[in-house]
Amino acid sequence: MKNILGVLGFKSVGALRKAVKAGDVNALEFVQLMSEFLKGGIKSENVLLKGKADLISYLNLQMGYLKHEEFKVLFLDSNNKIVSDETLFCGTIDRSVVYPRLIIEKAILSSAKGAIFVHNHPSGNLTPSKKDIELTLEMQEIFDKIDVKLLDHFIISETEYFSFYENGLVEYY
Numbered sequence: 001m002k003n004i005l006g007v008l009g010f011k012s013v014g015a016l017r018k019a020v021k022a023g024d025v026n027a028l029e030f031v032q033l034m035s036e037f038l039k040g041g042i043k044s045e046n047v048l049l050k051g052k053a054d055l056i057s058y059l060n061l062q063m064g065y066l067k068h069e070e071f072k073v074l075f076l077d078s079n080n081k082i083v084s085d086e087t088l089f090c091g092t093i094d095r096s097v098v099y100p101r102l103i104i105e106k107a108i109l110s111s112a113k114g115a116i117f118v119h120n121h122p123s124g125n126l127t128p129s130k131k132d133i134e135l136t137l138e139m140q141e142i143f144d145k146i147d148v149k150l151l152d153h154f155i156i157s158e159t160e161y162f163s164f165y166e167n168g169l170v171e172y173y
Helices: 002-007 012-021 025-045 054-063 098-107 130-145
Strands: 070-076 080-090 112-119 151-154 161-163
Touching: 012 025, 012 054, 012 080, 054 151, 054 161, 070 098, 080 098, 098 130, 112 130, 130 151
Parallel strands: 112 151
Antiparallel strands: 070 080, 070 112, 151 161
């Protein structure tokens, strides 16, 4: 990744993020291109999750710089391979309406055994709202009934994240 960034004139991922935030057209095009490539690669290649750090970097680059909220779900098979990576809901600068029925439908259609929720907070404040927590607990309860495990729910900013699992808001066994 550093070699690619160097060719593009960026010394680090942080420099790329700053250029994206500043509206640099080349940086924006690169991030959009990589995002589309990664979406396509994930969907067609069935990539095995290799670690949380790689996942968080991918999500930070894909969603962290957005000026509006988006809610995506990564659906996984029984081997924790991503079978579907879908942005299901787009919102405004501080909220997104999420419909549990659509999430359940997508989980069933993708034959998912696991799911990871991800949404961004354009403000940079990673504290989950009451609605974020309620939705997560509600969906975890519904997923348990249809034999799908909610593995985590991440809130993403440009450089950081909040994990519901790491903070005791999602439990699985």
